Amino acid sequence: AQSVTQPDIHITVSEGASLELRCNYSYGATPYLFWYVQSPGQGLQLLLKYFSGDTLVQGIKGFEAEFKRSQSSFNLRKPSVHWSDAAEYFCAVFFPGYGNKLVFGAGTILRVKS
Amino acid sequence: GAVVSQHPSRVICKSGTSVKIECRSLDFQATTMFWYRQFPKQSLMLMATSNEGSKATYEQGVEKDKFLINHASLTLSTLTVTSAHPEDSSFYICSARDASGVFYEQYFGPGTRLTVT
Numbered sequence: 657a658q659s660v661t662q663p664d665i666h667i668t669v670s671e672g673a674s675l676e677l678r679c680n681y682s683y684g685a686t687p688y689l690f691w692y693v694q695s696p697g698q699g700l701q702l703l704l705k706y707f708s709g710d711t712l713v714q715g716i717k718g719f720e721a722e723f724k725r726s727q728s729s730f731n732l733r734k735p736s737v738h739w740s741d742a743a744e745y746f747c748a749v750f751f752p753g754y755g756n757k758l759v760f761g762a763g764t765i766l767r768v769k770s
Numbered sequence: 771g772a773v774v775s776q777h778p779s780r781v782i783c784k785s786g787t788s789v790k791i792e793c794r795s796l797d798f799q800a801t802t803m804f805w806y807r808q809f810p811k812q813s814l815m816l817m818a819t820s821n822e823g824s825k826a827t828y829e830q831g832v833e834k835d836k837f838l839i840n841h842a843s844l845t846l847s848t849l850t851v852t853s854a855h856p857e858d859s860s861f862y863i864c865s866a867r868d869a870s871g872v873f874y875e876q877y878f879g880p881g882t883r884l885t886v887t
Binding site for chain 2: 692700702763
């Protein structure tokens with residue numbers, strides 16, 4: 657069955673350090689890929705998305721993500737984390753032809769230490 | 771563009787009463803809207819898909835008689851939680867698909883925090 661995995665429930669990084677949040681999916685073809693950020697008590701904000709083309713996509717707030725077909729991954733990265741990046745991050749995947757629904761990963765909570 | 775609003779943002783109701791949550795697409799027409807539920811420290815779970823002018827499609831395990839969904843226009847979908855109980859307390863988020871956009875992209879509302887006392 658189609659699934660989305662975010663293996664890290666919590667990640668703590670120092671302010672100014674680099675960040676990588678992992679996302680893997682299970683699907684036989686190329687899906688449509690999204691990363692969202694959610695601050696406590698707030699809704700979702702779209703960081704970036706991948707539909708086709710260049711596998712390295714740039715998003716808002718200095719985030720980028722790389723789609724690797726061979727690894728079925730879409731990892732989110734940021735070269736230098738700011739304290740305001742502390743939030744929960746969700747990878748979401750749309751699997752065409754399988755209910756046409758957006759499936760969310762479990763989320764990764766990012767803590768930033770000063 | 772592509773803004774989705776939800777009303778109310780927070781609601782507290784007594785056990786046994788019903789509460790209605792509205793989801794509106796402000797600057798586009800949405801033939802399809804989605805309702806998600808998010809428990810504390812958990813991910814979003816799709817509850818149902820609503821299509822304008824037709825009955826909603828509920829995910830397995832979601833009680834359709836408890837969570838009534840109406841999508842009466844191209845810009846409005848409502849979720850009514852009937853006979854609410856404390857276990858219905860949750861964060862409800864809607865999203866909408868732009869009728870003139872791509873089928874795999876959705877725009878999310880800010881969410882509604884429901885507390886049942």
